[in-house]
Amino acid sequence: MKILVIGSGGREHALAWKLSQAAGVEHIWCVPGNAGMARLTRTECVAVPGTGLQDVAALAEMAHRLKADLTLVGPELPLVSGVADEFAARGLRLLGPSKHAAQLEGSKAFAKEFLLRHGIPTGSLYGIYDSAGDAYSALCAVDWPCVIKADGLAAGKGVLVAATPDDATAFIDRVMVDREFGAAGDRVLLEEALRGPELSYIVLTDGETTLPFVATRDHKRIFDGNRGPNTGGMGAYSADGMIPRELETRIQETIIQPTLAAMSRDGHPYRGFLYAGLMLTSDGPQVLEFNCRMGDPETQAIVARMDFNLAEALQAATEGRLREISMRWKPGASVCIVMAAANYPGEPKTGMAIEGLDAAAAVHEAVVFHAGTKLQGERIVVSGGRVLGVTATGADVKAASARAYEAAAKISFEGAQYRRDIAASGVPDASVRSVSQSV
């Protein structure tokens, strides 16, 4: 099997790493990949064709030319731009939802209306507004805190949980007046703020059979103790017993299955990865958001525990044979710590040399996934905000976490920053225990 992997982050490195070890995989192309992916066996990085990852015709052309047997899409942009439809029209195999189905991520208004229409648990909607004036006016009738969301893709920066009307007004200005996210801010949603621990629950579906990955928890804020601005994700973990079995069953029965069934009934069967971002509230799990791809850094924590042939599973999913696959997971836990560049999540400082990568990778059960890195001569240098995802497994969260931090401590680059409290809430954490008692 020859596989094309689209993307260049830690998520894509983790997926390509697993695929490069899978029996039956002959060759992997990463478009465009990164310095870590370039080092994998049987793997080569190729430049993004055409005008960018939204240029779905150019991606299809490339897959056709390379004779790829399967294309795996990491980021949301190609999916929301219709890459699955383009590949299907040309008879090329790609794993991912259609353009219509990808609106579950591409339009927060689409997703919210879908959830409400089908009675799938989610925070209540105050309204969807296509002018700043209408959005300001609506603020006098909401409870605080109130959540404001840009409708379209905003790379994780289009959401604010606003404590006061002043904060809300300032954010609406940035989105709708300054148009910081362009057309993604043509509409905004105002919705109820939910409370509770968050959970990332990701499944793989071929439209008939749905297989869940191990549940994970992301850490969105830049600083320890969940302080500071939101980022793309500063770390993630997964562990046996992280959520009780009854809670997982409830997530499947009240959220995942109804969502997939309703997409089919609406005429847009969903195929690929479905990521449900959940709030575990005292009334049970509720949907914060959907993503139409795997998460980053959740993928790094998930892949580290995979004990099955990922290439076979992905191939089966594209051929509607997922029922033939059973996913086995390494028992215990995994932890991924993201090392970020100076000034991230603002404009990151780049170009600094990264030292200690081999020493980190030599730590037992640790693996270093690259994100914002590139090769400069012989050296690997920082080239983006999130630089590395230092990942380790272990018998429990404590063991996995100790190894991941031991490995991270061996890596250095100027201005490196990472959180010291990834997975520190333990398993199961107290908040999840209290939620499960009410479920």
Ligand SMILES: Nc1ncnc2c1ncn2[C@@H]1O[C@H](COP(=O)(O)OP(=O)(O)OP(=O)(O)O)[C@@H](O)[C@H]1O
């Ligand atoms: N209704 C809500 N109540 C409370 N917090 C919320 C709500 N909706 C979103 N949030 C917070 O904002 C974060 C980002 O929201 P959301 O996941 O919808 O945005 P996103 O930009 O699509 O994120 P991602 O980059 O993960 O795809 C959530 O992880 C959560 O912490």
Ligand SMILES: [Mg+2]
């Ligand atoms: Mg999202």
